[in-house]
Amino acid sequence: MTEERLKIRNEGQEWERFEIKGRWAEWTIETAGVGGDVSIDCDTDEGNSHLSLSQDELKQVITFLQKQVKQ
Secondary structure, X not given: OOOOOXXXXXXXXXXXXXXXXXXXXXXXXXXXXXXXXXXXXXXXXXXXXXXXXXXHHHHHHHHHHHHHOOO
């Protein structure tokens, strides 16, 4: 059985978590706090990194990513 690389946990619930499993790292994206900030975490064998984005920053990231999607 192959493991899914992309997975959404608790889909449709108040608290959702998006998981991306890479070869050497696991990324998680989830809501962080009451204001709707989003937390992005990367865990590797060598440690972890954390990024928190406000709603305005998240909108800028989404706008950038939408431009990268080929039609």
